[in-house]
Amino acid sequence: MFYGVALWAALTLNFILPRLMPGNPAEILLARFKGRVNPKAIDAFMVAFGLNQHHTLIQQYGAYLVQLMHGNLGISITYYPEPVIQVLGQALPWTLLLIAMATIISFLIGTLAGIVAAWHRGGVFDSVAPGIFTFTSSFPYFWFALIMLYFLAYKAGWFPIGSAYAGNHGSFALSNWPDLLYHTALPGFTIVVTSIGGWLLSMRNNMITTMGQDYIHMARAKGLARRRIMYQYAARNAILPNMTGFALSIGFIVSGALLTEIVFSYPGLGYTLLQAVQNEDYPLLQGTLLLIAVAVLLANFLVDLLYVRLDPRVRNQ
Amino acid sequence: MSHSSVLLQMENLSVTYFGPPDVVAVHGVTLDVKRGEILGLAGESGCGKTTLIGALTRLLPDNGEVTHGRIEFDGVDWLGLNEREVDQWRWTRVSLVSQSAMNSLNPVISIGEQITDAIFAHEPRTPKADGWDRARSLLRMVEVDPSHVHSYAHELSGGMRQRAMIAMALALKPDLVIMDEPTTALDVVVQAQIIHEIRSLQERLRFSVIFVTHDMSLLLSIADRIAIMYAGEVVEVGTRSILNHEASHPYTRGLIQSFPSVFHQRTRAGIPGAPPSMVNPPSGCRFHGRCEERMAVCSVYAPEDRDLDGIGHRVRCHLFGDSGITDRQPLAGRGEGSGKSC
Numbered sequence: 001m002f003y004g005v006a007l008w009a010a011l012t013l014n015f016i017l018p019r020l021m022p023g024n025p026a027e028i029l030l031a032r033f034k035g036r037v038n039p040k041a042i043d044a045f046m047v048a049f050g051l052n053q054h055h056t057l058i059q060q061y062g063a064y065l066v067q068l069m070h071g072n073l074g075i076s077i078t079y080y081p082e083p084v085i086q087v088l089g090q091a092l093p094w095t096l097l098l099i100a101m102a103t104i105i106s107f108l109i110g111t112l113a114g115i116v117a118a119w120h121r122g123g124v125f126d127s128v129a130p131g132i133f134t135f136t137s138s139f140p141y142f143w144f145a146l147i148m149l150y151f152l153a154y155k156a157g158w159f160p161i162g163s164a165y166a167g168n169h170g171s172f173a174l175s176n177w178p179d180l181l182y183h184t185a186l187p188g189f190t191i192v193v194t195s196i197g198g199w200l201l202s203m204r205n206n207m208i209t210t211m212g213q214d215y216i217h218m219a220r221a222k223g224l225a226r227r228r229i230m231y232q233y234a235a236r237n238a239i240l241p242n243m244t245g246f247a248l249s250i251g252f253i254v255s256g257a258l259l260t261e262i263v264f265s266y267p268g269l270g271y272t273l274l275q276a277v278q279n280e281d282y283p284l285l286q287g288t289l290l291l292i293a294v295a296v297l298l299a300n301f302l303v304d305l306l307y308v309r310l311d312p313r314v315r316n317q
Numbered sequence: 318m319s320h321s322s323v324l325l326q327m328e329n330l331s332v333t334y335f336g337p338p339d340v341v342a343v344h345g346v347t348l349d350v351k352r353g354e355i356l357g358l359a360g361e362s363g364c365g366k367t368t369l370i371g372a373l374t375r376l377l378p379d380n381g382e383v384t385h386g387r388i389e390f391d392g393v394d395w396l397g398l399n400e401r402e403v404d405q406w407r408w409t410r411v412s413l414v415s416q417s418a419m420n421s422l423n424p425v426i427s428i429g430e431q432i433t434d435a436i437f438a439h440e441p442r443t444p445k446a447d448g449w450d451r452a453r454s455l456l457r458m459v460e461v462d463p464s465h466v467h468s469y470a471h472e473l474s475g476g477m478r479q480r481a482m483i484a485m486a487l488a489l490k491p492d493l494v495i496m497d498e499p500t501t502a503l504d505v506v507v508q509a510q511i512i513h514e515i516r517s518l519q520e521r522l523r524f525s526v527i528f529v530t531h532d533m534s535l536l537l538s539i540a541d542r543i544a545i546m547y548a549g550e551v552v553e554v555g556t557r558s559i560l561n562h563e564a565s566h567p568y569t570r571g572l573i574q575s576f577p578s579v580f581h582q583r584t585r586a587g588i589p590g591a592p593p594s595m596v597n598p599p600s601g602c603r604f605h606g607r608c609e610e611r612m613a614v615c616s617v618y619a620p621e622d623r624d625l626d627g628i629g630h631r632v633r634c635h636l637f638g639d640s641g642i643t644d645r646q647p648l649a650g651r652g653e654g655s656g657k658s659c
Contacts, residue, residue: 217376221376
């Protein structure tokens with residue numbers, strides 16, 4: 001229910017915002033191509049955005065929703081005459097590959113390190129790890145990414161300078177995976193290094209709070225194995241607040257790594273968004289924002305499902 | 318296994334929390350628990366009850382340490398066992414029911430899982446189904462519907478949670494169940510039911526209980542023997558009837574007078590003052606600053622334990638001393654705090 005309303009609100013905002021801007025996308029399109037535009041394309045474009053002058057705003061809105069349901073997001077100006085949906089479709093898998101993988105790895109390692117650090121509080125790992133990762137997390141991202149690119153890719157030549165694949169076309173065929181991983185390694189590494197500290201510190205703090213709880217004391221009194229107390233009693237409770245943070249961050253996977261994709265010339269959605277902004281490509285911009293909104297909602301929905309599995313207290317409400 | 322009637326013996330036990338400042342939270346406690354008895358342990362907040370339990374369960378916080386004395390459990394040097402051995406003894410020999418059942422149950426795993434994990438941890442060869450059957454019959458034993466093995470803590474009422482905790486504590490038929498204020502968080506009606514439950518279970522299964530509370534009237538109805546703690550020391554121990562009728566230590570008498578009796582008219586009176594700071598405990602007898610009967614000696618020398626009737630009514634007070642100090646004249650102007658303790 002909540003998701004339905006939120007989705008509707010996102011769609012509607014996405015409809016209204018371009019209409020608040022001066023001019024209209026058709027003018028931009030015409031101006032840009034100085035009349036060399038296929039009239040049919042303009043028609044499709046006008047229909048897609050409900051720009052037919054004879055229609056009221058309500059009718060336009062209705063038409064917009066109908067077009068959306070058919071998956072028609074209009075035609076990109078930058079990549080004319082490719083439809084927006086196709087541009088996004090090409091960019092999305094690369095973003096998912098790089099950013100999703102990096103975010104999940106960062107979350108898993110950071111959370112696990114937080115658990116271990118808190119469990120052995122005051123130990124060697126706990127004295128070293130939080131400090132190091134807080135330090136790396138405070139790097140300005142673009143600076144760190146450029147340094148890595150300069151030294152490891154440009155100077156040392158260990159990693160590719162840019163792109164997500166060798167050659168002109170990427171494919172997810174099994175034989176291509178070594179190449180894909182080779183291209184994602186360095187950008188992925190920069191994301192993990194700069195984001196892991198947040199997960200580690202928040203998990204460590206949650207764990208320390210949880211370990212003061214009576215049920216941990218009881219679990220010790222029961223003589224349970226340390227491992228079971230650590231995971232089933234402490235971490236299982238401590239991870240709940242971290243899941244919320246994770247939900248937000250996977251929502252922004254789709255949009256999030258703008259800087260990464262720019263620095264590493266990585267052909268994902270962030271890069272596409274930059275292109276759209278630079279070229280005043282409203283259809284593409286609108287499509288990208290819509291995709292981001294949907295992704296955030298979808299991610300939240302998935303984490304809600306997971307949360308219900310992890311926390312029985314939210315089940316019966 | 319020895320067949321001595323004493324299950325647990327604490328001798329001159331002291332526990333220190335290392336600071337700064339260092340705090341001696343339990344000081345020179347000698348106390349025993351006999352097989353099949355309910356030993357009540359009473360005292361104000363901060364008197365060291367919880368610390369004493371921490372030492373008994375070997376679950377003191379990291380900065381807490383037994384600095385003196387010994388604990389013998391069923392003839393074995395309890396403090397000499399290593400961590401692995403202690404883990405084996407936990408729950409099979411000593412279990413714990415704690416004050417707040419809400420916070421003592423893990424909110425994200427089911428009641429049954431929390432009962433069975435203790436069973437499987439100590440009897441790893443138990444088949445899964447048997448473990449769960451045992452969990453169901455344990456719940457039935459404390460009069461909770463066995464279907465609640467699949468419930469979570471938040472789905473049960475306060476009384477049911479406390480019953481589930483008791484069921485859990487009895488899962489491995491321990492010799493000793495330590496109950497740390499098990500009814501404090503409950504309303505009086507539920508409290509009475511739980512007390513009744515504990516007593517009938519204890520009569521049936523004959524385990525020993527250390528029942529910790531600050532509710533003296535509760536102890537007088539449930540305990541076989543009662544130990545009174547004040548500022549880290551046990552100041553008086555005796556059977557329930559002795560403490561009820563012949564309480565000797567001024568602090569015990571104060572405690573008993575501070576609640577109304579159902580059976581006879583009694584002038585209620587509190588104990589003036591507040592418990593002393595444990596960082597810097599008073600010299601001599603720790604109670605002297607609040608004591609109505611203090612003497613000159615009280616602020617100078619710490620009293621020693623004295624067995625009044627030769628069968629275990631023990632008091633730590635100069636009023637009953639035989640330390641050769643003969644000055645038993647009460648100080649002039651008694652009743653005014655010395656200023657040292659509050």
